Amino acid sequence: MTADAKGPILEARGVTKQFGGLTAVNDVSFSIPRRAIVSLIGPNGAGKTTFFNILTGLYKPTVGRVSFDDQNITGGRPDKIMALGVARTFQNIRLFGTMTALENVMVGQHSRMKAGLIGSILRPPHVRHEEQRVRAKAAEALEYVGLKPRLHEQLATNLSYGDQRRVEIARALASDPKLLLLDEPTAGMNPQESENLTHFMERLRDELGLSILLIEHDMKVVMGVSEYVTVLDHGEKISEGDATTVRSDPNVVEAYLGKQEAERQSAEDGAG
Numbered sequence: 285m286t287a288d289a290k291g292p293i294l295e296a297r298g299v300t301k302q303f304g305g306l307t308a309v310n311d312v313s314f315s316i317p318r319r320a321i322v323s324l325i326g327p328n329g330a331g332k333t334t335f336f337n338i339l340t341g342l343y344k345p346t347v348g349r350v351s352f353d354d355q356n357i358t359g360g361r362p363d364k365i366m367a368l369g370v371a372r373t374f375q376n377i378r379l380f381g382t383m384t385a386l387e388n389v390m391v392g393q394h395s396r397m398k399a400g401l402i403g404s405i406l407r408p409p410h411v412r413h414e415e416q417r418v419r420a421k422a423a424e425a426l427e428y429v430g431l432k433p434r435l436h437e438q439l440a441t442n443l444s445y446g447d448q449r450r451v452e453i454a455r456a457l458a459s460d461p462k463l464l465l466l467d468e469p470t471a472g473m474n475p476q477e478s479e480n481l482t483h484f485m486e487r488l489r490d491e492l493g494l495s496i497l498l499i500e501h502d503m504k505v506v507m508g509v510s511e512y513v514t515v516l517d518h519g520e521k522i523s524e525g526d527a528t529t530v531r532s533d534p535n536v537v538e539a540y541l542g543k544q545e546a547e548r549q550s551a552e553d554g555a556g
């Protein structure tokens with residue numbers, strides 16, 4: 285069967301998440317085609333990270349259904365969902381500061397290691413072999429994301445911001461995902477680093493066949509890399525389509541600028 289004959293890699297239907305009286309995500313349906321880069325945008329507090337947390341099993345949706353690679357994963361455990369092939373990075377970098385870059389990436393493969401805790405302590409030969417394999421794979425992932433070899437043994441806390449982001453992505457890649465979720469990966473990056481990341485995402489898609497869902501505030505990145513863009517505002521999907529369509533959608537302009545400013549701008553445009 286060809287890849288095209290299959291449905292989307294991920295599909296969410298009617299997903300709602302309430303926190304007490306607050307509806308953070310409201311009846312959102314959304315899908316990610318295979319081998320596509322799609323973006324999720326929206327103002328602060330729109331529900332983007334909450335939506336990620338639902339897709340990765342950190343939160344159970346109040347209502348709705350999520351399927352990944354044709355399997356129902358609604359409310360599934362995060363480690364199980366990761367083992368199926370969903371990996372992510374976090375809005376706030378979550379590395380172990382007192383571990384090296386390499387060790388941080390090795391942790392990412394933990395869910396794939398056969399030896400349990402006891403095996404890791406007693407370290408019989410087959411465990412040492414597995415550890416060597418995991419280490420080699422971690423080094424490979426770090427090379428792939430472009431972390432200089434001399435930095436592999438540096439403590440994560442001593443790395444630059446951009447390099448810490450690389451390590452996080454390497455850790456996500458080391459779990460052999462089919463879908464990669466990136467929550468504001470360019471936050472804190474300079475324009476050159478952001479542009480590099482854009483090309484890197486295209487490489488992940490083209491070389492590894494990954495699908496990528498990107499939450500991003502940098503519109504240059506979003507417009508440059510996304511096949512489709514979905515816009516959330518106050519938990520609701522207010523627009524969807526290719527980058528150009530979404531950018532000129534009055535709903536989107538209003539969500540970002542506020543109604544008055546949007547009307548003022550459209551009146552100005554009308555006046556020529």
Ligand SMILES: Nc1ncnc2c1ncn2[C@@H]1O[C@H](COP(=O)(O)OP(=O)(O)OP(=O)(O)O)[C@@H](O)[C@H]1O
Nearest residue numbers: 303306308326327328329330331332333334335375
């Ligand atoms: N665990 C939680 N408990 C209660 N409320 C929450 C929780 N997580 C998120 N929220 C609320 O849900 C809403 C959506 O938050 P979310 O973090 O998903 O927004 P976001 O689109 O990622 O925003 P940003 O661009 O600032 O990262 C906010 O009002 C937030 O305060």
Ligand SMILES: [Mg+2]
Nearest residue numbers: 332333334375
């Ligand atoms: Mg967020």
